[in-house]
Amino acid sequence: MAILKVSNLTKSFKGLTAVSNLHFNVEEGEVLGLMGPNGAGKTTVINLITGFLKPDSGTISWHNENIAGMKPHRIVHRGITRTFQQARVFPNISIFDNVIVGLSQSDQTRLFSAPDPKQRVLDILKFVEMKTKPSILAKDLPQDELRRLEIARAISSDPKLLLLDEPVSGLTPEESDSIADIITRLNKAGITLLIIEHVMRMLMKVSHRLVVMSSGTKLSEGTPEEVRKDPLVAEAYLGKEGEELA
Amino acid sequence: MMSKAEVKGRNPIRAVSVFLLLCFAAALPFLTQKQYLLHVIILANILATFALSWDFLAGFMGQLNLGHSMFFGIGAYAIGFITMAYQIPPILGLILGGLIAVFLSFIVGIPCLRLRGPYYAIATLAFSQVLFTLAMGLPKLTGSEEGITKIPKFIVSIKGNYYFSFFLLVAAVVALKFLFRSKFGKRLISLREDERLSEAAGIDTSAYKIIGAAMSAFLAGVVGAYNCYYHGNVTPDMLSISLTFSVVAVVVFGGIGTLYGAIPGAYVLTFLNEYLYFLMNYRLLIYALVIMLMLLYSSGGLLGLVRERLKVFENGNTQSK
Numbered sequence: 001m002a003i004l005k006v007s008n009l010t011k012s013f014k015g016l017t018a019v020s021n022l023h024f025n026v027e028e029g030e031v032l033g034l035m036g037p038n039g040a041g042k043t044t045v046i047n048l049i050t051g052f053l054k055p056d057s058g059t060i061s062w063h064n065e066n067i068a069g070m071k072p073h074r075i076v077h078r079g080i081t082r083t084f085q086q087a088r089v090f091p092n093i094s095i096f097d098n099v100i101v102g103l104s105q106s107d108q109t110r111l112f113s114a115p116d117p118k119q120r121v122l123d124i125l126k127f128v129e130m131k132t133k134p135s136i137l138a139k140d141l142p143q144d145e146l147r148r149l150e151i152a153r154a155i156s157s158d159p160k161l162l163l164l165d166e167p168v169s170g171l172t173p174e175e176s177d178s179i180a181d182i183i184t185r186l187n188k189a190g191i192t193l194l195i196i197e198h199v200m201r202m203l204m205k206v207s208h209r210l211v212v213m214s215s216g217t218k219l220s221e222g223t224p225e226e227v228r229k230d231p232l233v234a235e236a237y238l239g240k241e242g243e244e245l246a
Numbered sequence: 247m248m249s250k251a252e253v254k255g256r257n258p259i260r261a262v263s264v265f266l267l268l269c270f271a272a273a274l275p276f277l278t279q280k281q282y283l284l285h286v287i288i289l290a291n292i293l294a295t296f297a298l299s300w301d302f303l304a305g306f307m308g309q310l311n312l313g314h315s316m317f318f319g320i321g322a323y324a325i326g327f328i329t330m331a332y333q334i335p336p337i338l339g340l341i342l343g344g345l346i347a348v349f350l351s352f353i354v355g356i357p358c359l360r361l362r363g364p365y366y367a368i369a370t371l372a373f374s375q376v377l378f379t380l381a382m383g384l385p386k387l388t389g390s391e392e393g394i395t396k397i398p399k400f401i402v403s404i405k406g407n408y409y410f411s412f413f414l415l416v417a418a419v420v421a422l423k424f425l426f427r428s429k430f431g432k433r434l435i436s437l438r439e440d441e442r443l444s445e446a447a448g449i450d451t452s453a454y455k456i457i458g459a460a461m462s463a464f465l466a467g468v469v470g471a472y473n474c475y476y477h478g479n480v481t482p483d484m485l486s487i488s489l490t491f492s493v494v495a496v497v498v499f500g501g502i503g504t505l506y507g508a509i510p511g512a513y514v515l516t517f518l519n520e521y522l523y524f525l526m527n528y529r530l531l532i533y534a535l536v537i538m539l540m541l542l543y544s545s546g547g548l549l550g551l552v553r554e555r556l557k558v559f560e561n562g563n564t565q566s567k
Contacts, residue, residue, distance in 0.1 A: 052442070082446055084443075
């Protein structure tokens with residue numbers, strides 16, 4: 001069942017069309033990868049879904065409610081949260097406080113059932129395998145811990161759909177594998193994910209389906225295997241002479 | 247993985263120091279006969295409480311309000327107007343002073359909501375100048391430069407005022423400490439850190455900004471009302487830009503966003519003001535110098551400087567072991 005339906009979505013910036021007449025669905029319980037070359041409009045799509053941008057036209061239907069143009073915090077309350085392309089945390093507050101800021105109002109979430117909110121924060125940090133003490137300031141974290149903290153903050157609000165914008169950007173292959181493992185565990189726990197990523201290896205590994213964008217439009221859609229074999233995709237990434245995607 | 251106890255860093259030395267300081271403050275009126283000293287301490291307590299309300303907004307929430315004296319002044323004028331017409335219990339007067347400041351914060355806050363950084367600062371400055379001009383330009387209502395005088399005193403004795411001013415300051419510190427430990431308080435702090443990320447964390451940033459500003463205004467209004475009761479008058483100075491810059495200097499000197507920093511900052515600047523009265527005309531120049539020197543040598547203010555020294559001392563001790 002599709003929980004998010006993006007229809008005819010269009011967004012331009014001063015005459016430059018970033019997203020044009022885009023259609024795709026996100027099915028409940030899946031990991032959907034959104035890929036495409038630089039400038040394809042992927043981050044704009046996330047910004048539109050999460051209310052950080054208002055579309056020029058089109059609808060974003062979440063459980064049959066049009067959320068296009070809604071304020072970001074209202075969208076979070078409906079169960080959609082996000083991370084950012086550049087890891088974004090509250091730098092001058094502790095790791096613990098970064099997570100408690102976003103903590104869901106409900107007594108327990110689908111993933112974390114501890115009735116005490118403080119214990120729930122510690123459980124969330126354990127889930128994302130934070131190695132640093134929770135009392136340390138977020139600005140002192142290395143890149144991979146920043147990524148974990150971002151995910152921890154995002155899942156603290158008990159999302160049904162989690163949008164990750166390049167979650168392994170700037171990480172080593174080992175660190176990327178560890179984030180991929182968190183993504184898989186989140187998905188097994190019932191969270192639907194939409195992931196933008198440049199690292200193909202990771203995206204192919206964790207995604208059930210892929211949507212490929214180029215110049216603001218949808219180029220291809222299907223399972224990782226189908227997309228890998230699509231000559232249009234190879235052309236978008238590698239040019240007309242390009243071979244099949246690695 | 248950390249336990250809950252490890253998340254909170256408790257410092258027994260700090261707790262004992264605060265307790266000893268409070269004991270000394272409580273005993274002081276019995277240790278000295280100098281009424282003037284107690285008067286200067288009352289002024290310092292009033293300034294510190296007012297500075298806390300500014301630090302709440304600027305230091306903790308990141309909202310640089312350069313017209314903050316309007317909340318202090320409106321609380322004071324509220325008492326002036328009300329006591330001219332009615333006899334009300336002083337405690338009710340203090341609360342009313344706070345509530346009228348809250349009302350003003352809504353009037354200022356709603357149109358300023360979309361403004362950030364310097365634009366917000368300039369807009370608040372403009373609002374306070376409008377109120378200052380009104381206070382000066384409506385002599386029949388406000389008494390112009392003379393202000394409103396002969397306001398009955400809330401507490402007559404200097405000792406009583408000394409203890410009440412301490413009560414206000416300690417109550418404000420304790421309330422803010424609890425507030426910033428709560429999830430609501432941490433959400434207010436998140437606005438200072440990254441407003442866009444706060445939105446992504448599900449925070450209605452507009453509502454939080456309005457509520458936070460109202461809480462800060464309430465504190466400023468209450469202390470403004472108390473200041474009016476203590477002096478028995480209210481003048482346009484209480485709405486002036488120089489009063490706002492006084493609290494900016496106090497907080498920057500003591501340590502912005504530190505909660506306790508406003509207290510040493512207010513004491514140093516009040517004692518300097520009182521004992522170097524001949525430099526009155528150069529007050530703003532001195533404030534500017536204080537701010538510049540502090541920013542150059544310790545961006546964390548006096549408290550930051552002390553903390554750095556303590557850290558060096560503790561590290562030295564650890565290494566010697």
